[in-house]
Amino acid sequence: MEPRTVLNEKFFIVTRGKSRKGFCRGCIGRIESETKRGEFVGLLYGGNSNPGTPKNGGLVRIEDMYPLTRHQAQLLLFISSASRRLELLCNPQLFSAICELSQDDLVVVKHKNGHLPGLVKNLMQIGRKDNKDDLYMLAFEVEFVDTDHNLSSKKPPLSLLSAADIIQVVPSYSVPLGLQWKDGRCGGLNRKAVTRNSCIANIGSHAQPATENHTEQSLIQNQSLSSVPLEVGSMVEVVSNSGITVYGVIRWLGVPGGKTGEWAGIELDYDVKGCSDGMYGGQRFFTCKEKRALFVPITKCSPDGRFLSASTGKEILKSTDTTPVPPYEDTDEDVPPIPESEAPSLLVGKMKGIQGHINSCYLDATLFSLFSSSVTLDGICKKPADTDQPITCTLRAIVNRLRRQGFVPAESVMNFRTHLGCDTFRTEEKDPEEFITVLFQKVLCTEPLLKVRSKRETSQGAYTFQIFLEKEQMGQIPTVQQLMDTSCLSGDLKFETMPSCLIVQMPRFGNKYKMFSHIIPSLKLDITDLLYNSPRECFVCGRLAEYECLQCLPDRKLQPGRIKQYCTTCNAQMHNHPSRQGHSPSALAVPVGVPTDTPVPRHTMELFAVLCIQTSHYVSFVKYGSDAHSWIFFDSMADRCGDDQSGYNIPEVRACPELGDFLSQPEEELSRANPSQAPELVRRLLCDSYMFLYQSSPMQL
Numbered sequence: 001m002e003p004r005t006v007l008n009e010k011f012f013i014v015t016r017g018k019s020r021k022g023f024c025r026g027c028i029g030r031i032e033s034e035t036k037r038g039e040f041v042g043l044l045y046g047g048n049s050n051p052g053t054p055k056n057g058g059l060v061r062i063e064d065m066y067p068l069t070r071h072q073a074q075l076l077l078f079i080s081s082a083s084r085r086l087e088l089l090c091n092p093q094l095f096s097a098i099c100e101l102s103q104d105d106l107v108v109v110k111h112k113n114g115h116l117p118g119l120v121k122n123l124m125q126i127g128r129k130d131n132k133d134d135l136y137m138l139a140f141e142v143e144f145v146d147t148d149h150n151l152s153s154k155k156p157p158l159s160l161l162s163a164a165d166i167i168q169v170v171p172s173y174s175v176p177l178g179l180q181w182k183d184g185r186c187g188g189l190n191r192k193a194v195t196r197n198s199c200i201a202n203i204g205s206h207a208q209p210a211t212e213n214h215t216e217q218s219l220i221q222n223q224s225l226s227s228v229p230l231e232v233g234s235m236v237e238v239v240s241n242s243g244i245t246v247y248g249v250i251r252w253l254g255v256p257g258g259k260t261g262e263w264a265g266i267e268l269d270y271d272v273k274g275c276s277d278g279m280y281g282g283q284r285f286f287t288c289k290e291k292r293a294l295f296v297p298i299t300k301c302s303p304d305g306r307f308l309s310a311s312t313g314k315e316i317l318k319s320t321d322t323t324p325v326p327p328y329e330d331t332d333e334d335v336p337p338i339p340e341s342e343a344p345s346l347l348v349g350k351m352k353g354i355q356g357h358i359n360s361c362y363l364d365a366t367l368f369s370l371f372s373s374s375v376t377l378d379g380i381c382k383k384p385a386d387t388d389q390p391i392t393c394t395l396r397a398i399v400n401r402l403r404r405q406g407f408v409p410a411e412s413v414m415n416f417r418t419h420l421g422c423d424t425f426r427t428e429e430k431d432p433e434e435f436i437t438v439l440f441q442k443v444l445c446t447e448p449l450l451k452v453r454s455k456r457e458t459s460q461g462a463y464t465f466q467i468f469l470e471k472e473q474m475g476q477i478p479t480v481q482q483l484m485d486t487s488c489l490s491g492d493l494k495f496e497t498m499p500s501c502l503i504v505q506m507p508r509f510g511n512k513y514k515m516f517s518h519i520i521p522s523l524k525l526d527i528t529d530l531l532y533n534s535p536r537e538c539f540v541c542g543r544l545a546e547y548e549c550l551q552c553l554p555d556r557k558l559q560p561g562r563i564k565q566y567c568t569t570c571n572a573q574m575h576n577h578p579s580r581q582g583h584s585p586s587a588l589a590v591p592v593g594v595p596t597d598t599p600v601p602r603h604t605m606e607l608f609a610v611l612c613i614q615t616s617h618y619v620s621f622v623k624y625g626s627d628a629h630s631w632i633f634f635d636s637m638a639d640r641c642g643d644d645q646s647g648y649n650i651p652e653v654r655a656c657p658e659l660g661d662f663l664s665q666p667e668e669e670l671s672r673a674n675p676s677q678a679p680e681l682v683r684r685l686l687c688d689s690y691m692f693l694y695q696s697s698p699m700q701l
Contacts (some may be wrong), residue, residue, distance in 0.1 A: 011073035012042070012065040013085065016346075016404055023060050026082020028073055030054060038062070045077055045135060052077065052127040052135040063404060071138070072099055075163040078126055078137035083345070084164045090349060097169035101140065108168035108244055109142060109161055115272055117244050118142040121158055140166070167270045168245070232680065235304035235639070236266060238296055246272060247304055248294065251286040251680055262298045278658075278679070287658030287679045334396065335403040337375050340625025344655060346406040347372070347624075347632060352653040354402065356636030357410035359429045364413065364636035364651070365620040366432045366439075369609035369693055371399045373624040376501050376608075376695035391419035391443050410648065432611055432618065432691055433464050433505055449503070451496035453532045459496040464503040464691070471515050473554060477671065480504060480522040480607075480692050484530065485563045489550050492586075494532035498603055502527075502694040518675045518686040523663055525605045525694050529563045533589045537600040539563075540570040544596040547571040549585040567596070605694035612688035621656065621685055628664050629657035633681050656681050 010031035014023050023029065029042035039061055043054035066089065068076070075098065076085045088095050101107070105120045122141040129136060141158040230236060234250045252265030258281065268275065271291040278286040280295045338346055347353065353372075354364040370377055394416045401408050417426045420438055424430070440446050440463050448461025467487045474482060484504065488494065502525070508514035529536050529548075536545040539558070545565035552564035552574070565588065566574060575583055610621045619635045638652035658679045665673070675686045 011068040011070060012060070013068055013073075013076060013089065014060060014064055015066045015086065015089070016064045023058055024082070026085045028068070028077055028085075029060065029065075030073075035059065040065075043133070045073075052137055053130070054133050054135070069099075070135075074136055074138040075099065077135065078139045078162045079164045081164075086345060088164050090345065094167075094169065095163070098163045098166055101169065105169065106145075107142065107166050109159075109165050110167055111144075111159075115167060115270075116144050118144045118159075124160065168247075230264070230298060230301055230303070233638070236264070236301040237304050238266065238294065238300050238302075246294065248292075250301070251278070251288065251293075253298065254285070256281055256285070256295065257283065263295055264298045264301050266294045266296070266301070268292045268294055284679070287661070335400045337371075337373050337378065338403050338406075338624065340373075340627065340630055343373060343624040343630070343632070347653045348655050350639070350650055350652045352406050353634045353651045354398075354408045354413060354636050355410040355651045356649045357414055358427055360410070360413060360417065361618040361636050362430045362432050363417065363425075363435055365611055365618040365634065366435055367398065368402070368634050368636075369611060369620045369622055372402055372622055374608045374693075374695055391416065394419060395443060407651075429616060433466075436503065437463050449501050450499050453494045453496050455492045459532075464505050466505045467507045469507065474516070475671075476516075477518045477520060477675070478516060479520040479667065479670075481525060482562075483507070483519070484525065484527070486553060488530050489548070489553060489563055493530075495527065495530055496532055498527070498531065498696060499605075500696050502605055502696075504692045504694065506690055506692070508690065519689050520670050520686065521607055521610060521663060521689070521692060523607050525607070526602055527605060528600065528603045529565060531603060533591055534603075535591055535594050535598070535600045536565050536588065538567040538570050539565055540574065541567060542599075543567045544590065544594060544598070544600075546588055546590055547585040548588055549575075549583050551583040552580065552585075555580070603696075605696050607692060608695050609693040610685055610689055611691040611693070612685060613690045614684070614688045618690070619684075621659065621681075627660070629660035631656040631659040654681070658682055659685065
């Protein structure tokens with residue numbers, strides 16, 4: 001194996017930014033010099049003839065690159081796909097462990113026959129070095145191990161694999177007790193003891209030798225972890241019959257049909273042959289990627305040992321264990337919303353999104369929903385008059401960092417909270433509507449998002465729209481469209497103009513009261529009939545409407561829950577019915593000069609985010625693109641490392657394509673759906689929705 005000498009050469013990989021003068025995302029280079037503007041002149045590696053020979057690359061900004069050691073650059077250079085390089089870099093714990101592999105370390109690799117365990121035998125230099133600037137690529141020679149932990153009897157030639165082919169580095173403590181290393185052997189293997197005591201070391205760190213004391217601590221750890229309670233959301237590990245440990249998150253707990261005792265449905269960190277997408281025994285318990293759902297008895301699960309201390313079973317908190325965050329330097333250039341094609345790779349994972357700290361979840365979820373992918377509110381952060389305000393600059397820095405790097409540390413958000421004008425914003429729990437009002441009114445100094453006309457009087461400005469109605473006016477599980485129509489008609493409310501952004505607050509108050517147990521999201525919100533002095537078509541014949549009737553709203557014979565407006569003829573005919581003769585239809589303000597038979601254009605808005613609350617904790621769902629499955633779930637405090645005094649929160653963003661599957665059903669099927677049978681995250685949205693965020697089109701305010 002090659003000695004790990006780290007030179008002073010400044011290698012890097014491009015992580016963001018558009019392709020400019022030879023550099024693009026995933027390219028590997030070396031810094032040659034720095035310009036007066038703070039940009040770097042770099043050499044580019046990866047040519048077709050000899051990838052290790054550098055060529056002129058051009059300029060690259062520091063915020064668009066991630067620094068690498070020489071060893072890391074050589075490992076990544078052998079990975080031909082730029083996207084696979086970035087995917088590996090997004091898993092810093094695994095990449096760190098791969099960088100520290102030694103001879104005879106046990107790994108799990110991708111293979112044409114599935115995922116197989118193997119022993120690292122050699123670190124191979126690939127390519128040629130014709131001059132001093134050339135760089136060898138590095139690859140691993142791996143000898144596969146069969147399921148009984150013996151080397152393959154046929155002795156096939158060693159496989160040459162890249163770092164991207166390794167999906168797990170197996171530390172010594174994760175091997176079952178019956179297979180502990182003894183005298184340098186594991187079962188019948190002639191191998192050295194694994195010298196890595198954890199696969200979570202930071203990129204560029206060095207492994208510490210295993211000792212007898214560490215082996216004893218590992219045994220104590222394995223015995224103590226069984227007493228740690230497990231629940232949905234717990235990070236766990238499961239040891240297979242072959243001794244390989246797989247890691248994942250519990251997505252479901254219960255007793256499946258035909259089984260006894262409690263079982264766990266686990267979403268694994270990577271694909272495993274024979275696993276499903278959340279189906280078991282012909283029944284769906286949750287939804288995830290294919291080959292990632294594992295169902296086992298709960299007794300087979302243990303807390304993820306990569307995040308636990310050996311002595312107490314509690315999470316380790318050391319500065320060296322913090323997930324590495326690429327260096328970030330703020331610039332004056334505003335970053336556009338994250339494109340749909342880049343959102344999964346940039347956002348999904350742990351330590352992604354906005355890091356929560358001291359009751360900040362209401363603010364974290366709101367900012368992530370408003371600014372991660374939606375372009376509707378972009379113009380607010382770019383108002384020239386606001387650029388000199390410190391709090392506006394702080395907000396712009398948060399938005400730019402989220403969009404460029406996919407992660408905003410708690411320190412940045414706390415700095416923003418201190419400028420909000422009230423000390424309670426720094427420490428106390430708040431509701432999103434209070435923060436939204438302060439954000440738009442005092443921080444961004446923008447006009448109200450809505451102009452609402454009440455009882456045909458002068459319109460009033462508002463930043464959010466609160467649903468007010470009687471529960472008896474709605475069915476058991478209403479849609480947002482039905483709630484909006486009923487609330488506006490009951491209160492005689494109309495929108496003065498078509499809003500660019502509409503934030504609708506549900507009829508619930510914090511975590512203590514909610515009027516409806518479940519609410520169905522409306523992907524498209526039709527507000528044509530909610531606009532003041534705007535043409536509307538007759539509910540019956542389609543001609544120009546002149547009357548509307550509140551009492552007709554719940555009529556089961558007339559499509560209940562939809563606003564009913566009529567032309568003069570249909571109004572007389574409909575209210576001639578005995579059951580409707582007591583109704584009091586009101587006249588509409590009909591625009592002058594509109595022909596009675598002109599088709600009325602529909603004004604619709606698109607759902608782009610949902611804020612939810614559960615036990616005083618806010619999370620959000622964000623639609624980051626036009627595809628029906630482009631949904632993500634964000635929790636700024638999904639996990640925690642360390643105790644309440646000295647620890648920190650671990651934010652997480654999860655892909656949520658199952659929400660797209662659910663909402664793609666026809667409205668009739670959604671009204672009959674049983675929310676308790678929906679996947680976990682879908683059920684959470686239906687039960688806990690607090691605010692729905694709509695946008696009219698990708699326009700600036």
